[in-house]
Amino acid sequence: MRALVSARLGADFTRLWTAAAVSTIGDGVTMAAGPLLVASVSDDPALVAGAVFAQQLPWLLLALISGAYVDRLDRRRLVVVVNLARAAALAGLAATVATGTVTVPVIYAVLFVLGVGETLADTAMGALLPAVVAPDRLPSANARLYASFTIGNQFVAKPLGAWLFVVSAAVPFGVDALTFAISAALVAGIRKVPVVDEPRRRSSLRDEVAAGVRWLWRHRLLRTLAVSMGLSNVAFGAAFAVFVLYCRERLGLSAVGYGVLLTAFAVGGLLGTTVAAILTRALGSATVLRAGLVIEVVTHVSLAVTTTPWAASLVLVVFSVHAMVWGVTVTSVRQRVVPPRLRGRVGSVYALLDLGGAALGSLLGGLLASTWAITTPFWIAAVAMAVITGLAWRPLRDAAAA
Structure with a gap:
């Protein structure tokens, strides 16, 4: 096979x-x-x-x-x-x-x-x-890479x-x-492939970077996906920056239990790669992406209220499945929509938002947890994701045609 x-x-x-x-x-x-x-x-x-x-x-x-x-x-x-x-x-x-x-x-x-x-x-x-x-x-190729x-x-x-x-x-x-x-x-050993799909005059590096950012910002679907991902990573980073303390104080897990719980991410991620292409074909990209945002809201709420390790592990498996399906779907949409001559620059904007959002979220998560309760970052992340879901819901319908 x-x-x-x-x-x-x-x-x-x-x-x-x-x-x-x-x-x-x-x-x-x-x-x-x-x-x-x-x-x-x-x-x-x-x-x-x-x-x-x-x-x-x-x-x-x-x-x-x-x-x-x-x-x-x-x-x-x-x-x-x-x-x-x-x-x-x-x-x-x-x-x-x-x-x-x-x-x-x-x-x-x-x-x-x-x-x-x-x-x-x-x-x-x-x-x-x-x-x-x-x-x-x-989608199949990206799923195999993931x-x-x-x-x-x-x-x-x-x-x-x-x-x-x-x-x-x-x-x-x-x-x-x-x-x-x-x-x-x-x-x-890969055959030589063209760098661009059309000849173009060489601009300054600054102009080329700006051109990539402008193109992304003018494309409603990709702008929505990029901003949603960046803000989602702020929420995720804030919640999971204190995850080791959450496991100890909220779930009562030892260091070994914490390590075992982390395997839920890997298990869910592997399962997600096997179903990503199937779900995208069966439900369509728009439905998959919208469902993913809802899953993020439910994930943060569930982790904020549960005190049971097995329930938390189940939530993490589902979240990780979503993360892989979302990643495969968004990457495939971006690769289809972005012109070959701009794929590097547009991809780099996504990477910057990805890491920048996670880094900012990590700083905020530690501050929030130390100021209030260990579950505060999860509650704030849930509210933030609910707002993001509401704002992104209509623009995401464009993914059906991408």
Whole structure:
């Protein structure tokens, strides 16, 4: 069955999908081993937290600029070069770990380089997909990409990364370097695809970024989806920034119980990738997107009122199914609607809103929970999502024709 689906999507998609799956495992390995490495060098909590920020910072600084370069350059070649650069950076980090010369600034520098690479390669991969897959196959293709991320990053890579770090601190970073090299080779095997769909005069970088933002803002459906996603991530980030404390104080879970509850996200995400394309075909994009917003409201209300771990886990599974279905549907709609010459820039705006909303929400969530009750962020998130749902309801009907 897998071979049959791959055949329908084409050999180029198989290479792209395999490249994404391999690098996803490598990313997960580094995500698990990176904090362990920083903690082995310094026991300062601020320095450990700074490692995560060092990899996220490029998205906030460079997302829009990277999107413009993705639209300027050969996307296939860009992914190859960036993955080789990330492989070299990780190999260098592995060498410093193996020789006992690693320092916190070195770790930060490598993580920053990896983050810069993500802004380019991830945006380019998203823009490249519609060039190798027919429009009607995009939901299935995106679902397979999301599934490989869920399985590889959530289930396989993180425990593997922690285990490899115990075996030898340098090994996980060497493994990640190898995955990027393999990914580069696979993407290099994709047939050459055009960068744009029409010749155009080269503008300044600032003008090109502005053109992408203007195009998105003038498209009612995509503007609605982008703003809804950004605001939803503020609500989500605020609620789940204190989730570990919520599990302990509200649900009475131990650290182990908290870890088990988190697997509900992965289970729901995997289930969501299997039904996303089916639901979109059966119900239509507009119905799926509207239902997703309602599910978000119900999720926050349910978590605010429940004190039972099994009920919370069920809510998280349903929410994670929705998150995957929403992601696959929105990505497929965007890839069909946005002209090829603008896919990088429009995709980068989405990425900026995604991370920016989550980051702002995390700051607000901690403040709200410390000022009032642990459930306050969930109640505020529920009200915010109800307002967003009401405002987005009518514009989302345009998704039926996208």
